[in-house]
Amino acid sequence: MDEATAPKKIGGLFYRLDQFFKPVPLLGYLLGVLVCVLWEQMAGEQLSAFLGLPKMPVLFGLLTIFKVVAGVINLLIKGDAFNWATLVHVPTALVYLTVIYLIPISLVARASVKPANALARYLQGFPLIITALVQLGLMYAVLHIWADMSDYRLITLKLTLIAVLFTLSLNIINGYMGEFSCSHPGFMAIGAYMSSLFTVGLFTSDKVLGDAVFTFSAAYLSFPLALIFGGMMAALGALIVAIPSFKTRGDYLAIISLAFLFIVKSFFENMQVLGGSRGIAGQPDWATLPVIFITMAFGIWTINNFVTSTMGKALNAVRDDETAAEAMTVNTRKTKMVAFLFGAFWAGVAGGMLAHVLRYVNPAMFSVQKLAEVLAMVYFGGLNSVYGSIVGAVSISLLGEALRPLEILKWIVIPLLLILVMIYRPTGLIAFKEFDVRQVFGPKEVD
Amino acid sequence: MTFTFLMQNLINALQWGSFYALIAMGYSMVYSILMLFNFAHGDIFMVGAYIGLGVSLGLLSLFGTGAAAILPGWVLLVLTILISMFLTAFVGIIVERVGYRPLREAPRASAAITGLMIGIMLETGNILFLGGQRFKFPQLHQFIAHTKWGMAMRAMAYDYVVVPLVGVPMNTIAAMTFAIGSALAAAAGILFGLAYPVLDPYMGVSFGWKAFVAAILGGRGSIMGACLAGFMLGFIEIMTVPAIQIMNRLFSLNIGSNLRDLIAYSIVLVILVFRPHGLFGQAYSSKLRL
Numbered sequence: 042m043d044e045a046t047a048p049k050k051i052g053g054l055f056y057r058l059d060q061f062f063k064p065v066p067l068l069g070y071l072l073g074v075l076v077c078v079l080w081e082q083m084a085g086e087q088l089s090a091f092l093g094l095p096k097m098p099v100l101f102g103l104l105t106i107f108k109v110v111a112g113v114i115n116l117l118i119k120g121d122a123f124n125w126a127t128l129v130h131v132p133t134a135l136v137y138l139t140v141i142y143l144i145p146i147s148l149v150a151r152a153s154v155k156p157a158n159a160l161a162r163y164l165q166g167f168p169l170i171i172t173a174l175v176q177l178g179l180m181y182a183v184l185h186i187w188a189d190m191s192d193y194r195l196i197t198l199k200l201t202l203i204a205v206l207f208t209l210s211l212n213i214i215n216g217y218m219g220e221f222s223c224s225h226p227g228f229m230a231i232g233a234y235m236s237s238l239f240t241v242g243l244f245t246s247d248k249v250l251g252d253a254v255f256t257f258s259a260a261y262l263s264f265p266l267a268l269i270f271g272g273m274m275a276a277l278g279a280l281i282v283a284i285p286s287f288k289t290r291g292d293y294l295a296i297i298s299l300a301f302l303f304i305v306k307s308f309f310e311n312m313q314v315l316g317g318s319r320g321i322a323g324q325p326d327w328a329t330l331p332v333i334f335i336t337m338a339f340g341i342w343t344i345n346n347f348v349t350s351t352m353g354k355a356l357n358a359v360r361d362d363e364t365a366a367e368a369m370t371v372n373t374r375k376t377k378m379v380a381f382l383f384g385a386f387w388a389g390v391a392g393g394m395l396a397h398v399l400r401y402v403n404p405a406m407f408s409v410q411k412l413a414e415v416l417a418m419v420y421f422g423g424l425n426s427v428y429g430s431i432v433g434a435v436s437i438s439l440l441g442e443a444l445r446p447l448e449i450l451k452w453i454v455i456p457l458l459l460i461l462v463m464i465y466r467p468t469g470l471i472a473f474k475e476f477d478v479r480q481v482f483g484p485k486e487v488d
Numbered sequence: 489m490t491f492t493f494l495m496q497n498l499i500n501a502l503q504w505g506s507f508y509a510l511i512a513m514g515y516s517m518v519y520s521i522l523m524l525f526n527f528a529h530g531d532i533f534m535v536g537a538y539i540g541l542g543v544s545l546g547l548l549s550l551f552g553t554g555a556a557a558i559l560p561g562w563v564l565l566v567l568t569i570l571i572s573m574f575l576t577a578f579v580g581i582i583v584e585r586v587g588y589r590p591l592r593e594a595p596r597a598s599a600a601i602t603g604l605m606i607g608i609m610l611e612t613g614n615i616l617f618l619g620g621q622r623f624k625f626p627q628l629h630q631f632i633a634h635t636k637w638g639m640a641m642r643a644m645a646y647d648y649v650v651v652p653l654v655g656v657p658m659n660t661i662a663a664m665t666f667a668i669g670s671a672l673a674a675a676a677g678i679l680f681g682l683a684y685p686v687l688d689p690y691m692g693v694s695f696g697w698k699a700f701v702a703a704i705l706g707g708r709g710s711i712m713g714a715c716l717a718g719f720m721l722g723f724i725e726i727m728t729v730p731a732i733q734i735m736n737r738l739f740s741l742n743i744g745s746n747l748r749d750l751i752a753y754s755i756v757l758v759i760l761v762f763r764p765h766g767l768f769g770q771a772y773s774s775k776l777r778l
Contacts, residue, residue: 112601214751222599281757289764291527297760299697300753307749409697413604420601456605460587463602467594 062391064483069157071179073150078186079142079428085190088140092133099193101142102134103443111446140292161484172482173342182336188330199398201438202333203391206438208385208418208434209427215416216424216472218350218380220290223412224282224298224466225388227305228275230407232389233396234309236271237321247323249316264327267392268336275389276382278305283381287374290363302412309404320403322395328397336394340387345427345476347383356380412487417459422475423469427476433469497730503683503723509701510676510716513708514669515654520709521665526582527603529673530696532609534689535579536674538614538680542573544678546569569678573671580670581663588666589659607692614689694749707769717767724752 089097097207098105098479099290109131118121150157164172188195213224244260273450282298289297310318347353351399367373396402414437437455444451463469511533518526526532547564587602654712680695681687702721712744728751736742 213688221600285757285764287758292704292708293760293764293766293769296701297757298758299701300757302550302750303753307747307753309749311747409693413608416601416604420598424597426594449612449615452608453616456608456612459605460602463594463598463605464590467598468589474507 048176049101057445064154064485066157066161067155067481068161068176071176071183071342072147072153074183076149076177077142077145080145082186082190085141089137092137093139094130094133095096098134099191100443102138104446105130105134107444108446114450135193144246144448158484168409169479173478176482177338184334185330188374196487197442199330199333201435202337202417203394204434204438205431207336207391207415209341209344209430210391211415212386212430213344213384213418215419217353217356221295222298223295225299225415226411228279228388229307229384229392230309232271232392235274236267237324237394237396237402239267239270240325241321241323244322245325249321249349261327264332272386272389273394275476276386279381279385283378286381286411305402306407318404320401322401323401324397324399328394330371333394334392341427344387345415352376353377419471421459422464423472426472426474429469429471432471497726501723501726504726505719507676507680507695507724508699508702509715510672511695511720512702512718513637513711515700515703515707516673516711516714517665519671522662524599524681525700527600528606528610528700529669530692531607532576532670533673533695534578534692535610535675536572536576537677537687539674540568540678540681541687543571544568569675572678573674577667577671580666585664585668611689701756705759705766707766709712710768713766713768721752724755728752
């Protein structure tokens with residue numbers, strides 16, 4: 042095709058950027074991010090000192106920028122004193138972001154297109170699990186180095202990864218099966234309490250739950266058991282919502298699940314054995330970053346396999362038309378039961394990890410606010426999509442952290458953003474997109 | 489266990505139930521027209537209570553208090569309720585215009601999310617800027633059943649695609665529904681403020697969700713059902729405490745009386761398991777818009 046006949050590609054900056062980065066596989070980005078976190082570890086302190094920033098920006102410089110914004114807003118509204126010298130932090134934080142993150146990532150990712158694609162193609166010859174493990178290992182290395190630089194990053198990252206798993210587990214029921222379930226914080230509460238019961242009750246001495254039953258040094262190896270126990274108990278609790286769902290749908294089921302949430306919360310508030318409304322504290326510090334990362338990756342893998350299986354397709358059939366699905370030999374009862382128990386299991390596991398990250402758990406954590414938060418993550422990211430849940434959970438968590446300096450105004454900005462997303466993209470940012478693991482980890486074919 | 493103790497609890501239950509009933513009727517009205525639940529309704533109740541507070545303070549300073557009062561107290565109360573209902577109705581109209589009208593064709597769950605978010609914004613706005621007896625509304629049922637506007641509303645509930653085609657102004661009706669629902673919430677807010685004179689920005693959250701439970705328990709879109717279920721929920725919540733006390737005394741047990749929510753919602757759950765369409769709701773055969 043010569044120059045004259047070729048259709049003229051007209052596009053703005055975003056189109057060109059898209060074209061520029063199109064041939065980069067995930068492996069290339071991972072290499073780029075690895076380089077930039079190493080670069081930050083090496084030169085971050087010096088660069089921020091050189092730029093005159095108060096300390097090394099912990100969250101891509103966003104916190105620094107919004108701190109200045111909050112200062113200006115306070116000046117305008119309340120007339121608080123504002124140090125005009127801090128205004129210079131906005132451009133310097135942007136410079137930091139560009140020099141430390143944007144330039145290395147784009148340079149390395151773009152420059153390593155050929156070797157990264159070749160490596161990805163080479164890895165493709167092995168079983169999928171090898172490919173996945175190599176790239177997940179690389180991803181973990183990146184996150185580990187990034188989070189190693191401050192405690193704030195570590196806790197934010199842990200909570201974000203837990204939120205991803207929790208959002209995804211709700212997406213099974215609300216997105217794939219199309220019910221409006223409000224009970225998810227309840228499942229999370231059961232998981233959190235039961236896994237705490239397991240670890241605190243058996244392995245540590247505690248005022249509420251008594252002395253340790255076992256004392257041996259490798260007790261942390263039992264943490265997966267604690268998580269599974271919590272998840273199983275949450276699934277057992279989900280029976281209370283799953284069984285009525287055979288006869289009830291839509292708003293009535295939403296109320297049953299909401300009633301379930303209130304019941305669970307009230308139950309734990311009144312169980313003096315479990316600490317009542319004060320809750321349980323002193324969980325052992327076993328929810329480390331690798332544990333959470335592995336659990337999340339395993340959860341995403343299992344859930345993705347589940348929703349792409351025949352059973353997962355049956356979920357969509359039940360959502361679109363239950364009667365027709367029944368007529369096409371879909372066992373709707375079994376489908377609903379499995380979806381509820383499966384979603385609740387992973388919510389319970391997420392709850393167990395949350396309890397061990399925060400190292401305390403009380404009923405007030407699992408209120409209607411938690412429900413609004415997770416619903417926002419699911420519907421912001423996109424229904425019926427693993428990508429969507431990851432994007433939704435990560436972006437809402439990071440947004441919440443980045444806007445923290447705005448204090449109360451944060452709760453105006455985030456809802457406003459969500460309303461706009463709902464108006465312009467009613468099903469969420471990335472809805473109804475299948476998560477193809479082979480495609481994600483594979484090379485990018487370019488002509 | 490005296491008679492007066494029981495009577496006092498009964499009166500409390502009626503009062504508590506009337507708040508739920510008033511809010512639940514607002515939920516139910518909006519549902520019966522637009523087929524969606526206005527999750528910001530609980531916070532409109534809160535806004536109504538605050539507007540009521542502002543209006544009553546304004547009226548008191550205008551017309552004087554105590555011996556210097558120009559108008560008798562009940563006139564002030566009626567004026568407060570009317571003015572606040574009118575003002576809160578506008579809040580409802582704005583909520584409909586901003587949060588619901590752009591989403592009329594979108595999935596219902598998306599509208600639920602915008603509702604939740606508007607609720608959060610109302611609470612936050614409140615924090616930013618401000619750092620009873622049984623009350624029946626029989627006229628409302630009359631309105632829905634017997635007037636021309638009421639007929640239009642019911643027609644919209646029946647089919648909101650065709651009805652605008654025969655000349656019923658759909659947006660006006662929707663706005664009006666929100667206005668009336670919000671006015672009811674304002675009335676509930678003022679009565680709540682009279683009975684429990686402490687207002688806080690999050691008072692709408694717990695009340696709103698519980699009234700939402702009542703609205704569905706009564707049967708979606710059934711205003712009578714919502715009213716009855718509201719009173720029922722209030723009755724259950726209040727009466728479990730003396731019931732537990734009586735039980736404890738009779739059988740010398742030691743059950744904590746703060747199991748209120750647990751028992752109330754277990755009852756709700758059991759009712760919905762055996763009557764899956766609520767107390768007065770009709771089983772729907774047609775597929776709902778998701």
